[in-house]
Amino acid sequence: MEAALNKPPLLTGQYAFFFDFDGTLVKLKPHPSQVTLPDNVQHHLRKLADLSQGALALISGRSINELDKFTQPEHYPVAGVHGAERRDINGQQFILSLPTNQMNAIRQQLQSWLADIDGVQIEEKPMAFALHYRHAPDRESWVHDCAEAIVAQYADLTLQQGKCVVEIKPGGVNKGEAVHQFMAEPPFSGRIPVFLGDDLTDEAGFDAVNQYHGVSIKVGQEATCARWRLEDVPAVWAWLSGQVAYFEQQRAITSRRADYESFSRSL
Ligand SMILES: [Mg+2]
Numbered sequence: 681m682e683a684a685l686n687k688p689p690l691l692t693g694q695y696a697f698f699f700d701f702d703g704t705l706v707k708l709k710p711h712p713s714q715v716t717l718p719d720n721v722q723h724h725l726r727k728l729a730d731l732s733q734g735a736l737a738l739i740s741g742r743s744i745n746e747l748d749k750f751t752q753p754e755h756y757p758v759a760g761v762h763g764a765e766r767r768d769i770n771g772q773q774f775i776l777s778l779p780t781n782q783m784n785a786i787r788q789q790l791q792s793w794l795a796d797i798d799g800v801q802i803e804e805k806p807m808a809f810a811l812h813y814r815h816a817p818d819r820e821s822w823v824h825d826c827a828e829a830i831v832a833q834y835a836d837l838t839l840q841q842g843k844c845v846v847e848i849k850p851g852g853v854n855k856g857e858a859v860h861q862f863m864a865e866p867p868f869s870g871r872i873p874v875f876l877g878d879d880l881t882d883e884a885g886f887d888a889v890n891q892y893h894g895v896s897i898k899v900g901q902e903a904t905c906a907r908w909r910l911e912d913v914p915a916v917w918a919w920l921s922g923q924v925a926y927f928e929q930q931r932a933i934t935s936r937r938a939d940y941e942s943f944s945r946s947l
Pocket of ligand 1: 701702703877878879
């Protein structure tokens with residue numbers, strides 16, 4: 681049975697916005713490099729960041745470098761590789777790394793097990809490996825077995841399941857931790873967090889936001905701990921546009937009121 685579509689309310693306070701990227705702000709494509717962020721969505725993101733004093737961050741499984749390419753010329757605060765790398769509002773970066781010999785050993789093992797399997801792609805990130813099997817769904821259990829065999833060898837690694845992808849990444853790294861880190865510093869601190877995401881990796885982000893009594897929004901129909909839902913990526917775009925319009929209207933009213941009060945005092 682499909683879960684009820686519990687649309688988020690109009691947000692009328694001081695919020696900090698966190699967005700997953702793939703499947704949330706951009707539609708999923710057969711290959712991750714094929715996605716595009718439409719100009720009007722980019723425009724609304726920029727406006728929302730401006731209206732929120734910069735309290736808007738992307739939290740994604742992609743690397744920061746990749747995300748910057750999609751949003752250029754904007755460089756938003758961002759957590760990449762599920763939070764293993766993070767850049768704050770001032771541009772300062774915090775990057776977790778794995779020892780080179782460990783990365784080399786894992787790469788070698790994965791290549792010997794998976795390189796010859798059609799449709800399976802090994803994506804190497806600065807401190808993680810993503811094993812994609814969108815084009816070889818019948819190999820799902822073999823890919824999982826390989827990932828589990830790697831993680832069993834290293835106490836500091838863990839698995840992250842996504843849509844047709846399993847990732848090997850450092851333990852203690854997740855989108856919830858990234859939310860907590862942003863919420864501990866300006867301009868996010870003191871605001872109510874809002875998190876939108878579509879995948880299993882986003883559940884930790886929803887859980888963190890729920891702890892702040894914030895607004896957790898699942899994109900799609902799968903089971904979730906998020907409190908609200910939007911149907912799909914176009915519904916996210918419409919929500920984003922509606923929020924920007926509301927905040928702009930509020931800013932215009934506040935500004936007119938300030939002008940009027942200043943005019944009254946001068947009489
Ligand atoms: Mg996603």
